[in-house]
Amino acid sequence: MQTESIWRADVQQRVFRELVEAFSRPGEVRDLTRWIDGATAQRAVLATLMDGEATLTDPHEQIAAADWPLLQARRGTPESARYIAAVGHRVPDFQPAMGSLESPEFGATLLIEVAAVGNGALSMDLDGPGVSGRRELRLDGLHPDWLARRMDWVSGFPLGVDLLLFDAKRIVALPRTTRVAITAGAV
């Protein structure tokens, strides 16, 4: 039986290094095409990060039933899970875990699928750790409420949530420390 490449350890190592770069340099778009064959970026990232120790929730039902046993992740609720898969064009309708003062790492990682990463009408200026000066990021298909809600969620550092945005093949990270100023495209 041929294993799909995203379930192979060597591919997961490559995807992890792309994630390290993405989180280290918020707003820098990383393209996973060369590592993941036909799979989507979101599935590749989930395959890389999940195992039986992780809690994952899928409020917008994006994850195929056949993937759950392979991911091995325990199902959580959007309010408690460490990882949340979501669709970007929908309005955020949950309150993710933000961690505690003593354990801010319990703040959720949001894995949000959008139409395009790196181009699109929504344009923003980023600064903060990992950004030298300023960096521009363009997105398509992210409901502006996400950024408004994020502003609340990350207002009390070290508490907060970390965002990873995807299109089919590309990823970009907005960790809780990144300051976002929308410059165009928000309605």
Place this chain on the structure above:
Amino acid sequence: MNATPLTQGGNAYNFGFLDEYAKKEVRRAVLKAIAIPGYQVPYASREMPMGRGFGTGGLQLTLALIGPDEVMKVIDQGSDDSVNAVNLRQFIEMTCPGVSTTTKTTGCTLIQSRHRIPELPLTAQQIIVLQVPYPDPLVVVEPSEDKRKTMHGEADYSRLLVKLYEDIVKFDEITISHRYPTRINGHYVIDPSPIPRWDVPKLDDSAALILFGAGREKKIYAVPPHTRAEPLAFSDVPFRVEDFRDGAGQRRACARCGSVDSFLDEFVADSGSKTYQCSDSDWCDGVEASA
């Protein structure tokens, strides 16, 4: 298994020694550590085939990061040839087939280091992993980890500043020679591992990602690239790096390569005389070769 290892001819170990679940645990902690600069993320540190205290935390980070196309450099106190560095390098070569190792700072993609950051500025293509014996700078003023976690969360470092102040009262100078407490992005204060003061300014606005791994204490933390790192100090008693001037005020040079802008180790000869040499052996070789 949700991460099928590649079968390797003749090698019974998984690539990178650790099983894939152990790597995933480290990887999730690394991403949170980067997202919360300076915060010590707890993780399930594995037993390694070497004693705690010999770089098991750094090694677990290295093995979770490393891929077959890596160019790896391992340093111990600036030198690629000391026992600890040689052991770790051989272990990595044995368990990670395909990886190439080097002693050159230029061209390597991943560096595991004990107690030094190379003199040559690192680039955005590189990641440095530092081995940490004691990750928490507050341990000198507060024995309870629960209380330390609250102090960190509130960025309450007043007792640490009092400790520095007491130093100044007693000695007219902050006496911490290494592991100098450094504030990351205006919030968490980290123990930057036992690097000399000389290396502390390299943490600030670094081009490379800096990761810290404490295996025995089961903590991972990070200084992301282009992040503020400020050594704790007072406005009237600024932070200073080591002073390598001799009695006459002349900057000492390395006895081997003649460099006057590197961190020097002091060697005492049998006769009692002292000589000074670069701590970073690759830097020393480079300066000597270009002379």
